Amino acid sequence: MKVLLVGNGGREHALAGKLLESQKVRQIICVPGNSGTASMERCQNLPLRIDDFEGIGRFALVHNTSMVVVGPELPLALGITDYLKRQNIKVFGPNKEGAQIEASKSWAKSLMQEAGMPTAYAEVFTDATTAKAYVASQKAPIVVKADGLAAGKGVTVAATVEEAQAAIDDLFNNKCPLVVIEEYLTGEEVSVLALTDGLTIRPLLPAQDHKRIGEGDTGANTGGMGAYAPAPIATPALMERITQEILEPAIAALQKRGIDYRGVLYAGLMITPDGEPKVLEFNCRFGDPETQAILPLLETPLEDLLLACTQQRLAEQPPISWKQGVAACVVIAADGYPGDYQKGQVITGIEKAEELGATVFHAGTQMKNKQLVTDGGRVLAVTAIGENFEQALTQAYAAVDCIKFEGMYYRRDIGDRVRKQV
Numbered sequence: 210m211k212v213l214l215v216g217n218g219g220r221e222h223a224l225a226g227k228l229l230e231s232q233k234v235r236q237i238i239c240v241p242g243n244s245g246t247a248s249m250e251r252c253q254n255l256p257l258r259i260d261d262f263e264g265i266g267r268f269a270l271v272h273n274t275s276m277v278v279v280g281p282e283l284p285l286a287l288g289i290t291d292y293l294k295r296q297n298i299k300v301f302g303p304n305k306e307g308a309q310i311e312a313s314k315s316w317a318k319s320l321m322q323e324a325g326m327p328t329a330y331a332e333v334f335t336d337a338t339t340a341k342a343y344v345a346s347q348k349a350p351i352v353v354k355a356d357g358l359a360a361g362k363g364v365t366v367a368a369t370v371e372e373a374q375a376a377i378d379d380l381f382n383n384k385c386p387l388v389v390i391e392e393y394l395t396g397e398e399v400s401v402l403a404l405t406d407g408l409t410i411r412p413l414l415p416a417q418d419h420k421r422i423g424e425g426d427t428g429a430n431t432g433g434m435g436a437y438a439p440a441p442i443a444t445p446a447l448m449e450r451i452t453q454e455i456l457e458p459a460i461a462a463l464q465k466r467g468i469d470y471r472g473v474l475y476a477g478l479m480i481t482p483d484g485e486p487k488v489l490e491f492n493c494r495f496g497d498p499e500t501q502a503i504l505p506l507l508e509t510p511l512e513d514l515l516l517a518c519t520q521q522r523l524a525e526q527p528p529i530s531w532k533q534g535v536a537a538c539v540v541i542a543a544d545g546y547p548g549d550y551q552k553g554q555v556i557t558g559i560e561k562a563e564e565l566g567a568t569v570f571h572a573g574t575q576m577k578n579k580q581l582v583t584d585g586g587r588v589l590a591v592t593a594i595g596e597n598f599e600q601a602l603t604q605a606y607a608a609v610d611c612i613k614f615e616g617m618y619y620r621r622d623i624g625d626r627v628r629k630q631v
Contacts, residue, residue, distance in 0.1 A: 210233055210234050210235060210275040210276070210512055210516075211234075211235055211236045211237075211238070211272065211273065211274050211275050212228055212234060212236075212237050212238070212274070212275060212276055212277075212278060212512065213237075213238045213240065213255075213265065213268065213269050213274045213276070213277045213278070214228075214237055214238065214239045214240070214242075214246075214277075214278050214280065215239075215240050215259050215265065215277065215278065215279045215280055215281070215284055215289070216239070216240075216259060216279070216280025216281045217239070217241050217242055217243045217246075217259075218243070218280065218281070218497055218572045218573075218585075218587075219245075219497055219498060219500075219501055219540075219570040219571065219572035219587065219589070219590040220280050220281075220495050220496070220497035220498075220500045220501065221239060221242070221243070221246065221280040222243060222245040222246055222570040222571050222572070223500050223501045223504050223505075223570050223590075223592075224278060224280060224495065224500065224504070224511070225237050225239060225242075225246050225249060225252055226249065226504075226568070226570075227504045227505075227507060227511045228278075228511055228512055229249060229250070229251055229252060230510075230511075231510045231511070231512055233510065233512060234251070234512055235251065236251050236252070236253070237249075237251065237252045237253075238252075238253055238254075238255050238268070238272070238274070239252060239253070239254050239255065240254075240255045240257045240259065240261075240265055240268075241254055241255065241256050241257060241258070241259070242254030242255070243571045243572065243573075243574055243575070243584075244571050244574040244575055244576050244581055245569075245570060245571025245574065246571070247576070255268060259281060259283065259284045259289075260283065260284055260287055260289075262284075262287075262288075262289050262292040262293070263292075265277070265289070265293070266292060266293050266296050266298060269293065269296075269298050270296060270298065274298065275299065275516070276299045276300070276301060276512075276515065276516055276519055277289075277293055277298055277299065277300045277301070277302075278300075278301045278302070278515060279300065279301065279302035279472070279494070280494060280495060281494060282308065282311050282312070282358055282492065282493055282494050283358060284302075285302050285303060285305070285308040285311075285312075285472075285493050285494060286305065286308045286309075286311070286312035286358060286493075287305070288304070288305035289302070290302050290303060290304045290305070290308075290472075291304045291305050299516070299519040299520070300471075300519060301471065301472055301515045301516075301518055301519050302471070302472040302473075302493070302494065303468075303470045303471060303472045303493050304468070304469065304470075306466075306468050307463060307468045307469075307470040307472075307493065308493040310459075310463075310474070310491040310492075310493050311358070311490075311491060311492045311493040311494070312357060312358055312493070313356055313357065313387075314354050314355070314356045314357075314387075314389040314490065315333045315356050315387050315389055317490065317491050318331050318333070318389060320459070320462050320463070320466075320491075321459075321488055321491075323462050323465075324458040324459060324461065324462035325458065326454070326455055326458055326459070326488050327454065327455070327485060327486065327487045327488065328487055328488040328489075329352070329391040329392045329393075329394050329479075329487060329489070330391065330392045331389050331390065331391040331392070332389075332390050333356070333387055333388070333389050333390075334377075334387070334388045334389075334390065335386065335387060336381070337377050337378055337381040340377045340381075340388050340390060341374045341377055341378075343390060344367075344370055344373045344374055344377065344390060345370055345374070347370075347390075349367060349368060349369045349370050349372070349373065349393075350366060350367060350368050350369075350393040351367050351370075351373050351390060351391070351392070351393055352364065352365070352366050352367070352390065352391040352392070352393055353365045353367055353373050353376040353377055353380070353388060353389075353390055354388065354389040354390075354391065355380050355385045355388065355389075356385060356386065356387035356388060356389055357385065357386075357387075363380075364430050365430070366393065366430075373390075377390075394479040394481065394487055394489070395479075395481065395482065396479045396480045396481040396482055396487075397417075397442050397479070397480045397626075398417065398418070398420075398477065398478065398479055398480075398489070399415050399416070399417055399440045399442055399443050399478050399480055399486075400415065400416045400417065400418050400436070400440075400475065400476070400477055400478070400496050400499045401413075401415050401443065401448070401451055401455075401456070401475070401476045401478060402416070402473055402474075402475045402476075402495060402496055402499060402500075402503065403452075403456050403473065403474050403475070403476070404472075404473060404514055404515075404518055404523065405460055405470060405471065405472065405473075405474050405518065405523065406471050406517065406518040406519075406520070406521040406522065406523040406524075407460070407463075407464070407468075407469045407470050407471050407521060408460070408464075408521060408523070408524065409523040409524040410452070410456045410457060410459075410460050410474065410523075411514075411523060411526075411529055412448060412451070412452055412456060413503050413507075413529070414438045414439040414503050414506060414531060415438065415439050415440040415442075415443035415448060416436050416437065416438035416439070416440055416496070416499040416502050416503055417436060417437055417438075417440040417442070417626070417627075418433045418435075418436045418496065418498065418499055419433065419434045419435045419436065419620060419622075419623055420433055420434070421434070422434065422542075422546070422547060422620075423620070424620050424621060424622045425622065429547050429548075430547070431542075431546065431547045431586075431587075432497060432547070432586075432587060433496070433497060433498045433499070433540065433587075434498075434539075434540045434542070434619070434620045434623065435498060435537075435538055435539045435540050435619075435620060435623030435624070436496075436498045436499045436501070436502040436537075436538045436623075437502055437535065437536065437537045437538065437598060437601070437602075437623070437624045437627065438499070438502040438503045438506060438535065438536050439506075439535065440627075441627055441630060442480055443480070447480070447484070447486065450486060451476070451478065451486050454486070455476055455478070455486065455488060456474065456476065459474060459476070459491070460474070471518050471519060471521065472493065472494070472518065473492075473493065473494050473495050474491065474493070475491065475492035475493070475494065475495070475496050475499075476488055476491055477489040477490040477491070477492065497572075497587075497590075498538045498540050498587075498590045501538045501570050501590045501592050502536045502537065502538040502592060503536070505532075505536050505568065505592055505594055506531050506532045506534065506535075506536050506594065507529070507530075507531060507532070508530040508531055508532050509526075509527075509529045509530045513526065514526060514529070532594070533596075534594050534595055534596050534597075534601070535594070535595060535596075535597060535598055535601050536592055536593070536594045536595075536601060537592065537593055537595070537598060537601040537602045537604075537605045537623065537624050538590050538591065538592040538605065538623075539590070539591045539592075539602075539605050539606060539609050539619055539620070539623050540572075540587050540589070540590050540591075540619060540620075541587075541588050541589045541590070541591065541609060541612060541617050541618070541619045542586055542587050542588060542617070542618050542619065543573070543583050543585070543586055543587075543588055543616060543617070543618070544615075544616030544617070544618050545586075545616075546586035546587065546618070547586060550586050550616075551583070551616065552573075552582070552583055552584050552585070553577065553582050553583065553584075554582060554583040554614040554615045554616060554617075555580050555581070555582055555614060555615075556574065556581045556582060556583060556588070556589075556612065556613070556614040557581075557612070557613050557614070558611040558612040558613050559581070559589075559611075559612060561611040562591060562608035562609070562611040562612050563608070565604060565607055565608045565611065566593065566604060566608075567591050567592060567593045567604060567605055567607075567608030568591075568592045568593075569589055569590075569591050569592075569608070569612070570589065570590040570591075570592065571588075571589060572585055572587045572588055572589060572590060573585015573586060573587055573588045574588060574589070582614075583614055588614070588617070589612065591605050591608050591609050591612070592605065593605035593608060597630065598624055598627045598628050598629075598630055599628055599629060599630075601624075602623065602624045602628055605623075606621070
């Protein structure tokens with residue numbers, strides 16, 4: 210197989226690494242890829258933009274690519290799958306209509322309500338005045354969401370009415386056409402990523418992301434500062450409920466709307482104090498950094514699962530097999546992220562980190578004058594596997610301590626909730 214992988218983050222480095230574990234995968238072409246993918250055997254970077262559908266399609270056809278795997282949400286929301294499928298190219302990733310499940314919070318909320326899924330009550334607004342008046346009539350905390358794509362940073366959990374109103378002003382001033390305001394749910398969050406061919410859906414191991422920039426889950430939302438898997442709160446019994454009450458109804462509701470959804474359906478869930486799962490949001494792609502914690506534990510060949518989804522034969526696949534143990538991932542970011550940050554800081558210590566047994570996934574990096582330098586907000590993701598979370602997290606943080614660049618920042622409390630569980 211020859212696989213074309215769209216994206217340049219830590220998620221794509223993890224996908225490429227897992228695919229290359231199989232001898233059936235002869236070559237991976239990453240568009241545009243990063244320094245991590247460039248350094249892998251049987252992997253090459255192709256310097257095209259992720260929205261250059263014509264260039265991607267031409268390369269896939271000329272080079273007889275077996276399958277295109279789309280990592281980020283943006284090209285999916287722009288219709289890359291629709292474009293490539295018109296040329297009879299196999300694509301793992303939903304079409305433009307299906308990608309609305311992430312690209313439009315209001316569209317996703319209507320789908321949830323239509324399917325009768327457990328979720329937070331929400332209202333949708335088209336102007337700041339009405340939205341602010343509504344918030345003033347509610348109790349804080351309350352949640353304010355941008356309707357469209359925001360790279361994981363379009364949600365404000367407002368502790369006060371004033372904070373919510375400021376978030377509303379900010380979104381409408383930045384040309385957000387719709388704002389979704391939701392009730393605040395309490396509990397413990399969990400990410401459930403599932404593979405689907407539009408008919409059958411298979412959940413992967415549940416993971417727990419750490420979205421806030423600050424320790425103790427404080428500060429601004431980010432794309433994710435670390436993750437671990439499998440999340441103990443999502444017991445086998447609860448996963449069965451999530452599959453039956455959320456994932457399968459989602460696919461049925463998509464089918465009812467005439468949408469052939471083939472790819473990842475990622476459910477961001479809140480597990481309430483009484484153990485009830487409620488949907489916070491859906492995403493249309495692999496999570497980042499959840500993927501960097503989940504895929505290292507996968508034993509079933511990834512290419513078999515992805516190809517089965519594109520060919521609508523997931524039901525024929527045997528149950529997904531997993532390695533023993535747990536995985537923990539710590540994200541290293543540039544100072545200032547998720548706001549303004551500097552690029553071009555020299556990175557050292559990755560080889561030493563990997564000598565300790567960790568895997569270092571590149572995200573915002575590039576080679577400049579034969580030196581590895583920072584080139585993004587989230588720079589690296591360091592993953593370790595252990596028999597238990599104490600072991601995995603200790604190893605991950607030991608590896609993080611080997612890595613150096615000016616202004617590097619990471620949370621020191623990733624996995625504290627489960628660290629002592631054996």
